[in-house]
Amino acid sequence: MQNSIQQALYLSFQRQKWSELRKSVPLTLSQEELENLRGMNEKLSLDEVTDIYLPLSRLLNLIVGSKQQRGMIVDKFLEQRASHSPYIISIAGSVAVGKSTTARILQTLLQRWPEHPKVDLVTTDGFLYPLADLKRKGLLQRKGFPESYDMKMLVDFISSVKAGDKHVLAPVYSHVSYDRCHDQHQVIEQPDILILEGLNVLQTGLDSPVDIRRPFVSDFVDFSIYVDAKEHLLKEWYQQRFLQFRKGAFSDPKSFFHHYASLSDEEANSISANIWDTINGPNLQLNIQPTRERANLILQKGPNHLMDKVLLRK
Numbered sequence: 001m002q003n004s005i006q007q008a009l010y011l012s013f014q015r016q017k018w019s020e021l022r023k024s025v026p027l028t029l030s031q032e033e034l035e036n037l038r039g040m041n042e043k044l045s046l047d048e049v050t051d052i053y054l055p056l057s058r059l060l061n062l063i064v065g066s067k068q069q070r071g072m073i074v075d076k077f078l079e080q081r082a083s084h085s086p087y088i089i090s091i092a093g094s095v096a097v098g099k100s101t102t103a104r105i106l107q108t109l110l111q112r113w114p115e116h117p118k119v120d121l122v123t124t125d126g127f128l129y130p131l132a133d134l135k136r137k138g139l140l141q142r143k144g145f146p147e148s149y150d151m152k153m154l155v156d157f158i159s160s161v162k163a164g165d166k167h168v169l170a171p172v173y174s175h176v177s178y179d180r181c182h183d184q185h186q187v188i189e190q191p192d193i194l195i196l197e198g199l200n201v202l203q204t205g206l207d208s209p210v211d212i213r214r215p216f217v218s219d220f221v222d223f224s225i226y227v228d229a230k231e232h233l234l235k236e237w238y239q240q241r242f243l244q245f246r247k248g249a250f251s252d253p254k255s256f257f258h259h260y261a262s263l264s265d266e267e268a269n270s271i272s273a274n275i276w277d278t279i280n281g282p283n284l285q286l287n288i289q290p291t292r293e294r295a296n297l298i299l300q301k302g303p304n305h306l307m308d309k310v311l312l313r314k
């Protein structure tokens with residue numbers, strides 16, 4: 001983004017300044033919360049949680065609170081019973097930037113606030129077309145591209161959640177089978193906050209033919225976050241995660257990529273570099289990065305996943 005455009009749109013905070021904005025958020029996390037956060041990612045530094053994510057949870061708590069108050073005012077004005085429309089936060093960014101880690105940290109931190117104890121998390125992977133459909137349509141090498149997602153299903157889902165429906169089902173994705181789970185669903189039952197995480201959540205589908213255009217995910221989102229990093233770091237993180245998967249998910253005989261489990265480090269690195277250069281890299285440049293400046297907040301990471309800068313839309 002050009003500097004002048006960035007200055008026009010965003011307030012910019014270097015890491016130190018941002019961390020001072022934690023203010024009254026309690027410094028300490030309970031033992032259970034600490035274990036929960038450590039369990040989700042052993043490489044996650046707790047300084048990162050206190051310096052970056054606690055101020056962010058404080059900001060989100062204030063913003064959600066103002067929306068809840070507005071809802072109460074409208075209910076009073078209309079003399080109607082309290083309506084229940086969850087607050088929706090979306091998290092976008094490249095493959096391997098750390099969207100799911102960020103989403104899980106925010107879920108843990110946001111549910112500590114008494115005003116919104118029920119925070120659910122859904123990832124858009126589940127809305128990828130089933131593997132058989134992707135194969136039939138010749139889209140196996142386009143996973144993560146806009147055409148690989150069932151956007152109608154995703155928009156219908158988020159619209160039902162936002163409407164306050166009591167029981168909404170989300171499909172679930174498995175990195176082991178590389179496919180939608182056919183016998184498993186996530187049930188969403190009127191949370192206070194729903195976090196929706198996926199590389200496509202800021203996309204508009206404006207390239208689609210006019211007759212299949214429909215509302216965008218962002219029409220239902222109250223606050224959007226884009227997690228950003230330079231591409232050479234993203235490729236490095238993707239390759240590191242691929243090496244971890246080789247020891248973890250790929251070692252499961254049921255894994256779609258079980259044949260990768262026996263690769264040497266060198267072979268694994270060459271395959272993951274190729275997947276990055278032919279699929280995830282081009283998808284980032286063509287379809288994900290161009291959506292960055294639609295976000296209400298941009299988190300800019302540097303080496304080792306440490307946050308360098310936070311940009312907050314004015």
Ligand SMILES: Nc1ncnc2c1ncn2[C@@H]1O[C@H](COP(=O)(O)OP(=O)(O)O)[C@@H](O)[C@H]1O
Nearest residue numbers: 043044094095096097098099100101237241305
């Ligand atoms: N804050 C963080 N600190 C250290 N490692 C992280 C952090 N966030 C993500 N990672 C690592 O980076 C890789 C990608 O993270 P992940 O959350 O799976 O990304 P995404 O959901 O965007 O694909 C994983 O190996 C994860 O362990």
Ligand SMILES: CC(C)(COP(=O)(O)O)[C@@H](O)C(=O)NCCC(=O)O
Nearest residue numbers: 094095096125143144199275279280
């Ligand atoms: C399923 C995904 C599109 C989702 O991405 P993520 O949740 O990792 O951001 C991605 O993990 C993927 O499978 N990309 C296709 C190429 C690859 O195997 O990495």
